[in-house]
Amino acid sequence: MNSLGCILKKELKEVFRDKKSLSMMLIIPIFIPLLVFGMSALFESEVNKDISEYNRIGFSYELSDEERALAKKMDIEVVSEDESSLQNDYEKGNLDLYVIKNGNEYILNGDDNETTSYAMALTENYFNAYKEILQRNYLVSNNMDDITNIITVKENISSKENFYANYIVNYAFLFLIMAITVSATYPATDTTAGEKERGTLETLLTFPIKSKDIIVGKFLSVTLSSIVTGLISLLLMLGSLYLVNGMFKIYDGVNLILSPMSILFTILVIIAYSFLISGLCIAIASKCKTFKEAQSALTPLTFISLFPGMIAFMVNIKSTILLSIIPFINYTLIFEGIVNGSADLLQVILMFGSTIVIICVLLGVIIKQYKSEKVLFSN
Numbered sequence: 001m002n003s004l005g006c007i008l009k010k011e012l013k014e015v016f017r018d019k020k021s022l023s024m025m026l027i028i029p030i031f032i033p034l035l036v037f038g039m040s041a042l043f044e045s046e047v048n049k050d051i052s053e054y055n056r057i058g059f060s061y062e063l064s065d066e067e068r069a070l071a072k073k074m075d076i077e078v079v080s081e082d083e084s085s086l087q088n089d090y091e092k093g094n095l096d097l098y099v100i101k102n103g104n105e106y107i108l109n110g111d112d113n114e115t116t117s118y119a120m121a122l123t124e125n126y127f128n129a130y131k132e133i134l135q136r137n138y139l140v141s142n143n144m145d146d147i148t149n150i151i152t153v154k155e156n157i158s159s160k161e162n163f164y165a166n167y168i169v170n171y172a173f174l175f176l177i178m179a180i181t182v183s184a185t186y187p188a189t190d191t192t193a194g195e196k197e198r199g200t201l202e203t204l205l206t207f208p209i210k211s212k213d214i215i216v217g218k219f220l221s222v223t224l225s226s227i228v229t230g231l232i233s234l235l236l237m238l239g240s241l242y243l244v245n246g247m248f249k250i251y252d253g254v255n256l257i258l259s260p261m262s263i264l265f266t267i268l269v270i271i272a273y274s275f276l277i278s279g280l281c282i283a284i285a286s287k288c289k290t291f292k293e294a295q296s297a298l299t300p301l302t303f304i305s306l307f308p309g310m311i312a313f314m315v316n317i318k319s320t321i322l323l324s325i326i327p328f329i330n331y332t333l334i335f336e337g338i339v340n341g342s343a344d345l346l347q348v349i350l351m352f353g354s355t356i357v358i359i360c361v362l363l364g365v366i367i368k369q370y371k372s373e374k375v376l377f378s379n
Contacts, residue, residue: 015225032233180273184277218282269335
């Protein structure tokens with residue numbers, strides 16, 4: 001235990017003295033609030049886009065009083081001109097869309113851009129409403145107005161979870177996982193391949209310390225630095241969620257703040273993931289002979305840590321017993337279940353169980369590597 005403590009103390013000093021390691025631990029988590037605020041602002045702008053930004057609609061014919069009343073009711077700014085003038089005004093940016101009438105056919109003209117898509121949706125709603133008015137007038141004029149009341153539709157819609165709230169919370173957690181991964185790669189590289197390249201590993205092996213103690217000490221130091229990054233990321237995530245909750249209308253009626261139990265489980269997930277990713281990083285970096293080679297070998301881990309959870313969230317995959325034991329994807333699914341209150345205790349236990357098994361296997365592999373001179377020494 002004394003040898004293990006000395007190794008752990010040595011490695012932690014190196015981690016917290018190294019500016020690059022500290023920058024990974026402290027700077028990477030800052031991107032989480034930027035993500036939360038940036039995506040919230042984007043969602044807000046898309047959902048609450050002012051109608052004045054896309055309501056200038058041109059018509060190549062003179063609208064009837066009934067049409068003008070409908071257009072006014074829908075806040076459509078009507079411009080009546082001939083076709084060539086409308087096209088010219090649209091190209092100059094004075095119109096968001098223009099309509100050409102050919103008998104009973106109405107052609108909506110514009111370019112494939114965001115403003116036109118909003119204007120297109122508004123104009124289509126206008127014509128659907130106008131079509132209903134014409135149909136109703138026709139039925140009334142032919143004494144068939146009872147047909148319009150052939151069925152009655154009432155709404156009884158239960159409130160559902162806020163899509164934007166779920167989206168932002170889950171993606172914030174995904175970036176938290178990525179922050180832990182990025183922060184683990186540098187100290188894991190430095191304490192393995194970096195020591196080989198500098199020649200300090202050979203000096204360390206001359207001391208009466210077991211290989212197992214060296215490995216466990218290095219492993220725990222990387223894990224602790226990863227946990228620190230995870231906890232900083234969690235604090236920034238909770239703080240940014242608290243701030244955006246009251247700033248953006250898209251979150252009205254929704255509480256983005258995680259419950260104390262959810263926060264506790266999230267901390268446990270952070271700890272479990274930190275152990276797993278630290279073991280993976282050390283196992284991969286230990287086989288590399290130079291710092292640069294180890295960095296290249298560990299780069300894919302950043303994407304592997306992010307994409308499985310991202311894809312699972314995008315296609316709405318739910319946690320199952322099988323998925324709860326698959327690394328990377330299980331953490332995201334368990335977190336989503338914890339936040340939504342649908343987490344299964346068995347799946348949580350399996351997630352922690354599979355993590356422990358993988359960590360034990362990784363430590364066994366690393367200890368075996370450190371007993372091989374071919375792996376240990378760069379020459």
